[in-house]
Amino acid sequence: MNDCLNSYEKLQKYKIESMDLKINIIAALVAAGRASEVQSTMKAQKTDLTTRALRDARSFELAYNSACTLIEIKKYSEAKEQLDLAKRIGKEELMVEDYAEDEIEYELAPVSAQLAYVQQLQGQTQEAMETYANMTNKKSGDPSSLAVATTNLISLKGTKDVADGLRKLDRLVEKSTAPNQPQLIESLEFKLSLRQKEALYSARVLLLLHANKIDQAHELVSGLLGMFRDSIFPVLLQAAVHVREKKVQKAEEVLSRYAEKHPENSKGALLALAQIAANTNHFQIAADSLSKIPDIQHMPATVATLVALKERLNDPNGASSVLDSAIKWWKNAMTEDNKLGVFMREAATFKLNHGRDEEACQLYEELVKSSGSTEALAGLVATSARTDLEKAEQYEKKLKPLPGLKGINAESLEKTSGARHVDQAMKVEVPEEVKKQKAKKRKRKPKYPKSFDPANPGPPPDPERWLPKRERSSYRPKRKDKRAQVRGAQGAVTREKHDPSAANAGGASSKASHATTSAKAPEQPKASSKSRKKKSRS
Known part of the structure; x- marks a missing residue:
């Protein structure tokens, strides 16, 4: 990309007046991450990139590239205006060329995707999701626009429809010949x-x-580490996998190793390390990680987090030094949104709570001199009362008296025994209009069931519908049929016919059974002569 920019810079020396050249220069600067240089570069070529000028130029590509520049520098409202302008110009040009509606939608898919992305950044997530879903369902766009829409839609859905999201991403990835090396489809690579x-x-x-x-x-992350060797994003993904496996120590080692190896690009790794360490009660590691990021030490969120971590570590001196360094930075800062007053108030409160009354008193004095606010003056009086009573009385005189307290004597109040409980409430005269308003009760409209017309309610419901059927007045029990159930002709007698074959079969079977039983029965032994003799004797 740098070689491309060098080529365009050489062409600029020849002072070639070409709209295509300007469009390509803007695209190259945005792709190279140098969007902040677009305005100055175009001014040198006497090209106005305001919305009004682009409307007069009627260049679809110039408006689109200018909008992409504004997105990079976080001017989302202006970017949306220029994207709408680009879409309108592009649609008019394509309609002149007799493009159908589907073809126009296909050609303008990059603009639609960028518009949805701007809505996503502005917090209009529902509108962005509808645009992304419409593009992916209809497949109305080139492969790169559809891939961007699919990715952004998945990021907005989060944990919803995980299986569907994986199926959609599987269509964009193909198997690579090299092991552990992911690869996109040919139209996206x-x-x-x-x-x-x-x-x-x-x-x-x-x-x-x-x-x-x-x-x-794990397999995908290992492949990404090989593809993007100097990038931080596969390292963050590797740490996320380790955290999911509950291997927090491994995640901390991975992030700290990357931060040491790439100090110029260690901000994201240190922030992730601080978050993981704080969630697992490793407060010292979290505090050390945040302290290694110099460009955020003065920010309110960082200062508040560091102070909380130092308090968890029972290190009030460290927390106080963090607040002091932030106050020093904001004193020297020349910014419109100065946070010096906020930090001084918070630091004074912190030091007052930790027994550093003199330091808190000094901070309140500086606040009173700089802003003169009543809150700072009240804080100074309350703080000075602990260290220097005379100073507290001097500043107390500067406080404005509260309304309605002129007739109250403080000394007489101290001598009283205190407030007494009054049984009967004081009678207050209430006007009649207020009484009538209180007496009026709000009538709520009844909720009718679906498909019910109160104007034509129909017949009234049965009042006995809640009673059992036996207890209702309309209940009639069923009568029993007392008629004799007669089968056949009246007076006829049926006789069973004698079947000789059946009898023979029965006889044969009985004989067979008798034979088998007799065959199976064991033979009784004959009585011996001795037993006979015994019987005869008896």
């Missing part, structure tokens, strides 16, 4: 930028983690 590829792969890893497919996530 050379069209998506590096940031877009990182977002797509990150969404896939996170979906795999939500689907509890840890092995596949």
Whole structure:
């Protein structure tokens, strides 16, 4: 990309007046991450990129590229205006060329995707999701626009429809010949930028983690570490996988190793390390990680987090030094939104709570001199009362008296025994209009069931509908049929016919059974002669 920019810079020296050249220069600067230089570069070429000038120029590509520049520098409202302008110009040009509605929608898919992205950044998530879903369902767009829409839609849905999100991303990834090396489909491999590829792969890893497919996530992350060696995003994904596996120590080691190896690009790793350490009660590691990021030490969120971590570590001196350094930074800062007063009040409160009355008193004095607010003066009086009573009385005279307290004598109040409980409430005269308003009760409209017309309610319901059927007045029990059930002709007698074959069969079977029983029965032994003799004797 740098070589491309160098080529365009050489062409600028020849002072070539070409709209296409300007459009390509803007695109190259945005792709190279130098969007902040677009305005100055275009001013040098006497090109106005305001919405009014672009409306007069009627260049679809110039308006679109200018909007992308505004997105990079976080001017989302102006970017949305220019994207709407680009879409309108593009639609008019395509309609002149007799394009159908589907073809126009296909050609303007990049603009629609960027508009949805701006809505997403502005917090209009529902509108952005509708645009993304419409693009992916209709497949109305080139592969790169559809890939961006799919990735952004998955990021907005979060943990919803994990399986559907994985199926959609599987269509964008193909199996690579090299092991552990992910690869996009051919139509996306050379069209998506590096940031877009990182977002797509990150969404896939996170979906795999939500689907509890840890092995596949490990495999994908190992491939990404080989593809993007100097990038931080695969390191963050690797730490996320370790945290999901409850291997927090490994995650901390991975992030700290990257921060030491790449100090110029360690901000994201240190922030992630601080978050993981704070969630696992490793407060010292979290505090050390935040302290290593110099450009955020003065920010309110960082200061508040560091103070809370130092308090957890029982280090009030460290917390006080964090507040003092933040106050020093804001004193020297030349910004419109100065936070010096906020930090001084919070620091005074902190020091007052930790027994540093003199330091708190000094901070309140500075606040009174700089702003003269009543809150600071009241805080100074309350703080000075602990250290220097005379100073407290001097500043107390500067406080404005409260309304309604002129006739109250403080000394007489101290001598009284205190307030007494009054049984009967004081009678207060209430005007009649107020009484009537209180007497009126709000009538709520009755809730009717569906498909019920109160004007034509129909017949009234049965009042006995809640009673059992036997207790209702309309209940009639069923009568029993007392008629004799006669089968056949009246007076006829039926006789069973004698079947000789059946009898023979029965006889044969009885004989057979008798034979078998007799055959199976054991033979009784004959009585011996001795037993006979015994019987005869008896």
